Amino acid sequence: MNYEAVIGLEVHAELLTKTKIFCSCSTEFGSEANTHVCPVCLGLPGTLPVLNKKVVEFAVKAGLALNCDISNFSKMDRKNYFYPDLPKAYQISQYDLPLCKNGYIEIELSNGEKKRIGLTRIHIEEDAGKLLHENVDGSLVDYNRTGVPLIEIVSDPDIRTPEEAYLYLTKLKSILEYSEVSDCKMQEGSLRVDTNISVRPVNSKKFGTKIEMKNINSFRAVERALAYEIKRQSKVYENGDNVIQETRRWDDQKGITEVMRSKEEAHDYRYFPDPDLVPIIISDEWREEIRRSLPEMPEHKKARFIKQYDIPEYDASIITSSKPLADFFEKCVTEYASAKTISNWIMGEMMRLLKETGKEIDEMPIKPHQMASLLKLIDKKVITGSIAKTVFEDMFNTGKDPEKIVDEKGLKQMSDVSQLREIAIKIINDNPKSVDDYKKGKDKAIGYLVGQMMKATRGKANPQLANKLLKEELSK
Amino acid sequence: MELYELTIHEIHDLLLKKEISAVDITNDFLKRIEDVEPKVEALLSKTKENALDEAKKADAMIKNGDINDLTGIPVIIKDNICTYGIKTTCASKMLEDFIPPYNATVIENLNKDGAIMLGKANLDEFAMGSSTENSAFKVTKNPWDLSRVPGGSSGGSAASIAADEGAFALGSDTGGSIRQPASLCGVVGMKPTYGLVSRYGLVAFASSLDQIGPLTKDVTDCAIVLNAIAGYDPKDSTSVNNVRLDDYKKLLNKDIKGLKVGYAKEFFGQGLDEEVKESIQSSLKLFESLGADVVEISLPYLDYALAAYYIVSSAEASSNLARYDGIRYGHNASQYDDLVDMYMVSRSEGFGKEVKRRIMLGTYVLSAGYYDAYYNKALKVRTLIRKDYERAFKDVDVIVGPTSPTVAFKIGEKTEDPLTMYLADVYTVPVNIAGLPGMSLPCGISNGMPVGLQIVGKYFDEGTMLNAAYAFEKAFNFNRKPSFKGGNNL
Numbered sequence: 010m011n012y013e014a015v016i017g018l019e020v021h022a023e024l025l026t027k028t029k030i031f032c033s034c035s036t037e038f039g040s041e042a043n044t045h046v047c048p049v050c051l052g053l054p055g056t057l058p059v060l061n062k063k064v065v066e067f068a069v070k071a072g073l074a075l076n077c078d079i080s081n082f083s084k085m086d087r088k089n090y091f092y093p094d095l096p097k098a099y100q101i102s103q104y105d106l107p108l109c110k111n112g113y114i115e116i117e118l119s120n121g122e123k124k125r126i127g128l129t130r131i132h133i134e135e136d137a138g139k140l141l142h143e144n145v146d147g148s149l150v151d152y153n154r155t156g157v158p159l160i161e162i163v164s165d166p167d168i169r170t171p172e173e174a175y176l177y178l179t180k181l182k183s184i185l186e187y188s189e190v191s192d193c194k195m196q197e198g199s200l201r202v203d204t205n206i207s208v209r210p211v212n213s214k215k216f217g218t219k220i221e222m223k224n225i226n227s228f229r230a231v232e233r234a235l236a237y238e239i240k241r242q243s244k245v246y247e248n249g250d251n252v253i254q255e256t257r258r259w260d261d262q263k264g265i266t267e268v269m270r271s272k273e274e275a276h277d278y279r280y281f282p283d284p285d286l287v288p289i290i291i292s293d294e295w296r297e298e299i300r301r302s303l304p305e306m307p308e309h310k311k312a313r314f315i316k317q318y319d320i321p322e323y324d325a326s327i328i329t330s331s332k333p334l335a336d337f338f339e340k341c342v343t344e345y346a347s348a349k350t351i352s353n354w355i356m357g358e359m360m361r362l363l364k365e366t367g368k369e370i371d372e373m374p375i376k377p378h379q380m381a382s383l384l385k386l387i388d389k390k391v392i393t394g395s396i397a398k399t400v401f402e403d404m405f406n407t408g409k410d411p412e413k414i415v416d417e418k419g420l421k422q423m424s425d426v427s428q429l430r431e432i433a434i435k436i437i438n439d440n441p442k443s444v445d446d447y448k449k450g451k452d453k454a455i456g457y458l459v460g461q462m463m464k465a466t467r468g469k470a471n472p473q474l475a476n477k478l479l480k481e482e483l484s485k
Numbered sequence: 486m487e488l489y490e491l492t493i494h495e496i497h498d499l500l501l502k503k504e505i506s507a508v509d510i511t512n513d514f515l516k517r518i519e520d521v522e523p524k525v526e527a528l529l530s531k532t533k534e535n536a537l538d539e540a541k542k543a544d545a546m547i548k549n550g551d552i553n554d555l556t557g558i559p560v561i562i563k564d565n566i567c568t569y570g571i572k573t574t575c576a577s578k579m580l581e582d583f584i585p586p587y588n589a590t591v592i593e594n595l596n597k598d599g600a601i602m603l604g605k606a607n608l609d610e611f612a613m614g615s616s617t618e619n620s621a622f623k624v625t626k627n628p629w630d631l632s633r634v635p636g637g638s639s640g641g642s643a644a645s646i647a648a649d650e651g652a653f654a655l656g657s658d659t660g661g662s663i664r665q666p667a668s669l670c671g672v673v674g675m676k677p678t679y680g681l682v683s684r685y686g687l688v689a690f691a692s693s694l695d696q697i698g699p700l701t702k703d704v705t706d707c708a709i710v711l712n713a714i715a716g717y718d719p720k721d722s723t724s725v726n727n728v729r730l731d732d733y734k735k736l737l738n739k740d741i742k743g744l745k746v747g748y749a750k751e752f753f754g755q756g757l758d759e760e761v762k763e764s765i766q767s768s769l770k771l772f773e774s775l776g777a778d779v780v781e782i783s784l785p786y787l788d789y790a791l792a793a794y795y796i797v798s799s800a801e802a803s804s805n806l807a808r809y810d811g812i813r814y815g816h817n818a819s820q821y822d823d824l825v826d827m828y829m830v831s832r833s834e835g836f837g838k839e840v841k842r843r844i845m846l847g848t849y850v851l852s853a854g855y856y857d858a859y860y861n862k863a864l865k866v867r868t869l870i871r872k873d874y875e876r877a878f879k880d881v882d883v884i885v886g887p888t889s890p891t892v893a894f895k896i897g898e899k900t901e902d903p904l905t906m907y908l909a910d911v912y913t914v915p916v917n918i919a920g921l922p923g924m925s926l927p928c929g930i931s932n933g934m935p936v937g938l939q940i941v942g943k944y945f946d947e948g949t950m951l952n953a954a955y956a957f958e959k960a961f962n963f964n965r966k967p968s969f970k971g972g973n974n975l
Contacts, residue, residue: 048587052808054580054688055567055589059722089804089851091828098807150812279851281860284692284801286722 012208012243015216016168016235020181021159022191023136023199024067029156030135031058031101036158038197042151050156052096057285060085064158065108065289067190068133069299071160072109074188074306075128075181079296083108083132084288088278093150094138102134102161104280108289114164114184116176126177127165134159154198160190166205166216171235178202178228179330183307186332194369195226202231207252208242217242218252222266225259234259237266310335318348327356333370337377344381351380358398362405374408375401383411396420396468423469426478429462432470433478436461447483455479489517489649490966493558493706496652500547500557507543507557511536511601514559518603518650524631524969526623527645529564530572531604543599554709554734556599561651563642564605565612566697567686568592571602575688576620577610579809579816579835589686590721591655591697591714598713603651607641610837611806612657612690614638615665615909618900619839626896627670628967629934633893636666636909642700643670647967653710654700659691660794661888661913663698664925668888668937671927671965673707673954674700678945679920680725682711683718689805691798692723694917704926704955708733711947728945736948737955742776744953747881749784756908758891764929764936765887768957772885775956782877782884786869790915793870795907796850796863797918803847809835842903871919878943883953887912888925888937912939922947926954927963935965 029036032049049056072079086104112128136157141149162181168174182193182200193200207219220238225231237259242252257266305313307329314325314335329335334355341351363370383404387397392415403414415421423429436458437444443461447454455476462475488496488510499505515533522528536559543557562568565575567585569592574580588596595602609619617625617640625640627633628648635644639656643666646654656663658676667674676698687697699710711733717726748769753762773779811817811831818830836844850859877884889909899906916923921941928938938957942950 048585051813053585053587053814054573054575054583054808055585055686057685057689057721057723059720087804089807091807091810091825093810093812093824096808096813098810099804277853279804279848279853279856281800281804281851281856284723285689 010247011211012239012246013211014169014171014235014239015166015207015209015219016174017166017205017219018164018168018174018177019203019205020162020178021201021203022071022162022185022193024064024158024160024190025192026061026063026067026158028061030061030064030133030158031156034156038199040153042149042153045153046155050096051152058101058283060286060289061158064133065291066299067158068108068131068160069291069296070188070303071162071185071190072112072131073296073300074184074303075109075112075114075131075162077109077112077128077131079109079291080106081291081293082106082288083291085283085286086280087283088280090276090278092137093148094140094155096138096152096155100135100137101283101286103132107132108291114177114180116173116180118176119172124173126167126173129163129165131160131162134161171232171239174204174235175228175232178231182228183331187304187306187310189304195228202228204231204235206235206238206242208239208246217246218254220252220254221256222259223256226261230259230261233261233264234266237264241266307332314338318342320348320352324349324352324356327360328352331370337370340377341380344378345384347384350384354380354384354401358401359405362402366405373405375404376408379404379410386411386415390422390424390471391415392420392422393463393468393470393472395463396422399468420469422471423466424471424474426474429466429470429474430478430482432462432465433475433482436465437479437482444483487517487649488513491652492702493554493652493709496558497554497556500552507540507547507599507601508537510557511540511559511603514603514651521628521648521650521969525626525628525644525648525650527606527625527635527641527648527650528561528604529574529576529607529622529641532571532602535571536601536603539599539601543601546599551599553598555595555713557601558652559601559603560595561604561606561642561645561654562592562602563608563639563654563656565608565657565688565690566592566655567688568602568605571605573605573688574622575611576608576622577836577840578621579832580688580814581621581816583814585686587686589697590683590718592686594713600713604645606639606645606654606656609638609640609662610840611688611802612638612659612662612695613802613839613843615661615906616894616896616899617641617666618896619837621837624896627893627934628969629671630893630971631969632895632971633934634669634896636669636889636893638662638666639674639700640666643667643672643674646670646672646700646702648969653702653706655697655710655714656700657687657690657695657697658913658917659694659696659798660917661910663700664888664913664916664923664937664939665909667700667925668927668939669893669935671935671937671963671967672700672702673704673924673926673958674698675707675711675924675947675951676916676922677711677715677947678922679917680723681715681728681922681945681947683714683716683721683724685718685720689801691801692805693801694794694798696917704951704958705734705737707924707954708737708951711951725945731948733947733951737952739952739956739959740776741772741953741956744772744777744883744949745881746772746777746779746953747782747877747884748779748886749782749787749877749884751784751787752886752912756890756911757887758931760929760931761887761889761891761936764931765885765938768928768938768961769885771957771960772953775960777953780881782881784870784873784877784915786866786873787915789866790870790918791907791911793863793866794910794914794918795846796859797867799843799847800851800860801847803844803851806836806840806844811835839903867918870915874915874919874921874941882943882946882949884941885953886939888939889913892931892934892936916941920944922950924950924954926958927965928957928961930965
């Protein structure tokens with residue numbers, strides 16, 4: 010029996026407003042515990058929430074970028090439950106009248122096919138605090154995060170494979186970054202993903218029982234977790250059993266999901282409209298004003314890059330996949346004329362190093378002007394292409410200027426003819442067989458000899474000059 | 486006449502003429518408090534040192550010519566209004582040691598004007614009650630008869646003014662909690678239109694119904710205090726910003742010829758005490774004699790107001806009081822097994838019976854499967870009641886009737902059956918449901934106890950309402966003071 014997966018994703022993204030959703034505390038990440046708090050976000054007796062207009066603006070922006078209908082009338086509701094990270098014992102969220110509805114994201118599958126994933130809704134809500142259990146007797150709570158504004162983006166259950174889930178998430182992240190409403194840093198918690206998945210026999214119209222997995226900490230891990238669940242659930246059905254509706258935890262180390270400590274019956278959140286807040290009215294004029302303020306979206310930027318910088322679609326696709334990457338590229342182009350060269354370096358060496366070190370582009374210390382300097386050093390033949398790769402890696406790790414690295418490590422290309430001639434003679438003397446091959450007409454042998462010269466000079470020899478001098482000496 | 490018997494405007498005149506200082510006044514009131522508190526027990530805390538500091542500051546202000554209506558005037562604050570650095574307990578074990586790190590907006594306003602806080606007044610726990618018997622700490626006595634209740638939930642505020650422990654008090658009114666105790670204690674008490682006075686710093690009971698308001702010795706004082714506390718507050722999203730604020734004192738001009746005064750026939754049904762009824766009917770005749778047109782109106786949905794009120798207020802209260810979990814402030818249990826147990830023990834120990842009753846009621850009406858039948862339905866009834874009033878106000882300018890169906894009852898008389906107590910609010914509750922302004926002032930005596938007349942105005946038309954009260958007050962001339970008789974302390 011063949012099973013297909015039915016997958017829905019709920020993404021929470023922290024909005025990049027300077028202050029919290031209902032008070033004027035800072036939303037800055039990483040500060041000392043309980044330093045960005047006030048009576049309002051601490052839920053002290055007698056305090057009241059006041060909605061931050063920028064939060065609404067950012068949420069509408071995200072909704073427009075994600076092709077949603079923006080509600081003219083929406084409201085805030087209270088979601089009531091008890092937990093130490095929730096000071097008021099209710100979260101102010103939106104229940105039945107969210108800000109945005111009926112959007113979509115288009116993804117491109119590996120076979121080139123385009124697929125639309127629907128978005129059910131986007132709503133605004135406040136974040137809760139953070140609990141710490143390690144190295145303490147009991148638990149500690151940090152309320153810096155309470156009241157940080159979130160948008161919750163709920164997809165339709167249109168996703169059918171783990172690959173589609175991964176593509177959906179990367180596209181969503183890219184659009185949110187481009188809209189400048191969130192920095193989407195999973196490692197800082199500004200982007201969180203919950204997944205729902207069930208399986209059913211292919212062509213069945215009924216839905217199977219779904220399970221929920223919360224807070225998986227990378228897009229690839231989401232992909233892995235979903236793949237595992239599809240196998241697990243299919244096996245359960247094959248054995249004639251039923252899948253139990255529950256919340257499971259993905260263990261990336263072990264590569265399995267486990268039942269989370271089972272909660273008691275599902276929470277009854279007793280939603281009701283928050284009487285401390287008034288309804289939110291988005292006029293057509295305001296909505297259009299926000300639409301006009303939307304920055305250039307990935308699709309447009311890609312098309313523009315192709316045209317403006319004359320780079321192939323493949324390159325443009327990769328470079329515009331993330332806004333920081335696209336911005337880096339464009340800044341480099343203002344300092345160095347050949348866009349294609351920059352693009353090659355980005356897609357080649359830079360992406361390789363980013364992947365290896367697991368860094369994000371904005372954690373990479375190389376500045377656009379340094380990139381340009383490096384390329385100019387190659388052009389001026391101060392260093393060879395292969396040495397440049399070493400320099401680049403050093404720049405990536407230290408942020409130093411390329412000129413400095415070249416100086417410190419003595420990496421300048423050797424172009425002194427007499428110096429190189431000496432080395433060429435030595436290489437010829439050391440490699441009689443290759444010399445013989447060359448004299449017998451094997452042109453490839455010169456490549457080997459040039460290689461030996463590069464090795465002897467640790468890559469610094471000017472390869473064209475090396476080639477020329479070797480040929481000269483060989484013809485003597 | 487003693488200093489402590491004077492009204493705000495009378496004390497102000499003395500200060501203006503420099504016949505007396507703010508420190509003098511404060512000392513006089515502080516002594517009065519020491520004299521009568523053992524009998525009345527209206528206060529949960531006294532702020533003597535603070536008061537004298539504030540009095541000195543007020544005198545400095547006055548010396549600089551910086552004097553307004555409330556400078557140097559002593560005030561009593563209900564203990565559910567947050568006062569910076571001063572315990573705010575809501576008469577609950579749950580907040581027994583809570584010291585707010587900030588002031589309610591109304592307190593900031595009074596501080597700016599140079600008013601002098603003498604103490605925090607007793608109330609029914611978390612403002613839930615109609616007799617102040619639900620306080621976790623003490624029972625306040627009615628100064629007119631110490632064996633009777635002062636009403637509630639602002640019983641301490643009302644009793645303290647009736648007993649001349651302050652020149653005015655602030656209370657809060659969710660279902661009648663300013664007006665009913667004012668009626669039972671023979672003072673003036675007023676609830677503004679919802680949204681006129683900031684709720685920031687008022688410990689929330691029912692967010693869509695709560696309002697802070699004044700309790701005073703006369704209508705002029707009431708207008709003065711309203712001037713000081715009314716107005717837009719950006720910290721309160723339900724505070725109105727597009728309403729022209731009047732100088733309420735200037736609108737008191739006595740002439741009410743042609744004023745259309747309505748009374749609802751539904752007021753005079755079962756449960757209304759005969760003598761109270763007679764006082765009200767006499768009051769209507771007095772309005773007529775002053776040139777007003779007294780007209781009968783109908784408010785058919787009034788019958789459902791009490792039920793709608795208890796559903797809506799309990800639902801909101803169950804959510805507003807959920808934050809009292811013992812983690813950041815308040816009572817925390819010492820013995821418990823785990824997190825859930827800690828919540829349950831702390832809250833069971835910290836809250837009194839009536840509060841727990843309403844939290845359970847409120848949780849129930851919001852729960853899955855019941856929301857539509859109760860809460861949602863109550864909200865719709867609310868709209869019907871609002872429409873009743875809107876219809877009536879097309880024909881009349883103010884609506885007049887009894888504040889309370891009875892005069893003050895005996896301590897312990899209604900504590901057996903909660904529903905009996907709830908019926909005490911039957912005339913005041915519809916006003917909160919509709920969000921209209923309402924006030925009570927004395928209009929008679931029955932068996933030695935004061936009777937209160939309720940006047941309700943149109944939205945944001947406090948001026949007309951206060952003026953009608955002012956004209957009545959001048960003509961009726963209540964001029965009676967409590968005698969502190971009865972009770973155990975004699």
